[in-house]
Amino acid sequence: MKPFMKAFFAVLMLSLGISAYAEVSVIVHPSNSNSFDQNAIKRIFLGKSRAFPSGGEAIPVAFKDGSAESNEFTSSVLSKTPKQLKAYWAKMIFTGKGTPPRAMDSSQAVLDLVAQNPSIIGFVASGSETGNVKVVGKF
Amino acid sequence: MKKILVIALSTFCLMFTAYGQAEITFQGFASFVGGATLDSDETYLDYINKLEYDNDSLYALQASSNLGDGLTVTGQIIARGAENYQPEFEWMYASYNLTPTLNMKIGRVRTPFYMLSEYLEVGYTYQWIRPPKEVYAASITNMDGVSFLYNMPIGNIDSQYMITIGNRQDFSDDPTATVSDYKPLIAANAQFEFGAYTTKLIYTQGDITFKSPAIDGATAALSTDTAFAKYAVIENTPVTFTGFAFIWDVSPLAVMFEYAHIGFDPLIFAADETRMLAAFTYSLNDANAVTYSWSSNEKESDSGLAAKLDSANANFATHQAVVNGSLAALDSEVTTHTLGYRHDFHDSAAAKIEFISTEDSVKDTEATLVRFGIDMLF
Numbered sequence: 001m002k003p004f005m006k007a008f009f010a011v012l013m014l015s016l017g018i019s020a021y022a023e024v025s026v027i028v029h030p031s032n033s034n035s036f037d038q039n040a041i042k043r044i045f046l047g048k049s050r051a052f053p054s055g056g057e058a059i060p061v062a063f064k065d066g067s068a069e070s071n072e073f074t075s076s077v078l079s080k081t082p083k084q085l086k087a088y089w090a091k092m093i094f095t096g097k098g099t100p101p102r103a104m105d106s107s108q109a110v111l112d113l114v115a116q117n118p119s120i121i122g123f124v125a126s127g128s129e130t131g132n133v134k135v136v137g138k139f
Numbered sequence: 140m141k142k143i144l145v146i147a148l149s150t151f152c153l154m155f156t157a158y159g160q161a162e163i164t165f166q167g168f169a170s171f172v173g174g175a176t177l178d179s180d181e182t183y184l185d186y187i188n189k190l191e192y193d194n195d196s197l198y199a200l201q202a203s204s205n206l207g208d209g210l211t212v213t214g215q216i217i218a219r220g221a222e223n224y225q226p227e228f229e230w231m232y233a234s235y236n237l238t239p240t241l242n243m244k245i246g247r248v249r250t251p252f253y254m255l256s257e258y259l260e261v262g263y264t265y266q267w268i269r270p271p272k273e274v275y276a277a278s279i280t281n282m283d284g285v286s287f288l289y290n291m292p293i294g295n296i297d298s299q300y301m302i303t304i305g306n307r308q309d310f311s312d313d314p315t316a317t318v319s320d321y322k323p324l325i326a327a328n329a330q331f332e333f334g335a336y337t338t339k340l341i342y343t344q345g346d347i348t349f350k351s352p353a354i355d356g357a358t359a360a361l362s363t364d365t366a367f368a369k370y371a372v373i374e375n376t377p378v379t380f381t382g383f384a385f386i387w388d389v390s391p392l393a394v395m396f397e398y399a400h401i402g403f404d405p406l407i408f409a410a411d412e413t414r415m416l417a418a419f420t421y422s423l424n425d426a427n428a429v430t431y432s433w434s435s436n437e438k439e440s441d442s443g444l445a446a447k448l449d450s451a452n453a454n455f456a457t458h459q460a461v462v463n464g465s466l467a468a469l470d471s472e473v474t475t476h477t478l479g480y481r482h483d484f485h486d487s488a489a490a491k492i493e494f495i496s497t498e499d500s501v502k503d504t505e506a507t508l509v510r511f512g513i514d515m516l517f
Contacts, residue, residue, distance in 0.1 A: 049290070050236065055239075057239070083483060083486075086487070087263060094257075097242075
């Protein structure tokens with residue numbers, strides 16, 4: 001019975017771990033000492049804010065449209081559907097109020113950019129973070 | 140046509156990027172719309188009882204070059220079916236971020252008269268084929284000058300303030316117009332967003348000058364009544380637009396309400412207007428939505444003007460006829476109901492169909508219009 005229960009819990013923990021894959025971690029350069037709430041991150045990624053709370057320039061980078069990370073970020077952090085986000089950026093672009101963040105192809109590309117540039121803020125699938133970036137939120 | 144637009148825009152941007160390595164980004168939007176009224180003597184929004192595809196179709200290409208350090212240069216060319224697809228620069232400006240929250244633009248920019256005015260022609264961004272004309276009719280869509288945009292969060296409320304100062308010359312499509320200017324034109328607005336609520340307050344004022352043979356004729360006919368003359372000429376006449384709008388977006392329902400008032404200094408050629416709309420959109424799912432809107436436009440001429448004529452003038456009777464005739468032609472009260480359906484069949488395109496029923500209770504006319512089309516982003 002006991003070994004069975006152990007195995008059962010192990011499988012349970014594993015399955016919970018798998019569903020937790022859907023999370024994204026928002027990351028910044030290790031020297032970035034700002035604290036961020038969801039609203040602050042949302043404002044930067046929607047082009048409403050061009051600076052970090054402390055005043056330094058904030059440059060957001062995103063994942064390409066349609067990727068799992070992008071969809072998760074759009075729904076959990078930006079609280080929009082992909083179509084709403086597309087319409088939002090169309091309004092911003094065609095009224096000259098902003099342009100969408102650059103879309104990267106891979107987690108490694110995002111991690112490299114964030115590790116090199118203190119102005120960059122990005123996100124990766126939770127679990128992909130490496131030691132040379134700082135996690136400021138998980139959603 | 141696309142080739143011409145691309146060449147024109149590339150040349151425009153290259154003028155600014157000659158020294159830099161900045162790349163040019165192209166984006167665009169297009170609408171292909173057809174429609175017809177249902178009865179032979181009905182017309183509405185320039186549609187008649189025969190299927191036509193020009194009135195609302197358009198193709199727009201925007202080129203933008205980020206020169207770094209907060210400086211970008213942007214040009215947008217639009218070819219409208221209503222203007223025989225003649226491409227014209229709808230806007231072209233240099234934009235500079237003075238601070239992280241204050242942006243300045245200089246050049247030709249869109250006029251922010253109403254809630255959706257700045258993206259009035261990007262059909263993809265709203266539920267109608269075009270927003271109701273009762274509110275969104277505007278003789279000008281852009282102006283030349285300087286614009287400032289300031290972003291300021293107030294707690295959890297996102298607020299944005301914009302002021303544009305400039306002018307707009309030769310705005311009229313009327314081929315007989317000899318002068319048509321708004322000089323100066325100052326447009327200010329404040330927008331507040333909080334959760335599901337967005338509110339916008341709008342105020343614009345300008346001095347309008349308009350001359351054409353028809354207007355000149357009336358001016359000349361009344362010229363001997365010198366005290367009255369100022370009501371019979373449109374020269375640096377003050378006009379003000381005041382309005383507010385709010386949107387409540389709480390999926391799957393979205394509600395929008397807008398009110399605007401346009402006031403002219405007393406003139407026999409222009410009437411004060413009250414514009415309103417209320418719209419309800421219900422999203423059946425992420426790709427389908429139904430929308431109903433009610434919109435109204437009331438034009439009321441200044442009836443007290445006829446009393447200002449000099450009754451002792453030799454031509455008093457003629458003057459009365461000219462003035463009363465001009466005033467009566469201005470009055471109207473239009474109420475319109477629109478029922479529309481939107482289907483997003485593609486990531487970047489939406490198909491729409493609308494049934495519109497409109498009537499003018501003063502001029503005693505009515506019309507039913509069916510309009511269908513596709514709005515795209517690229």
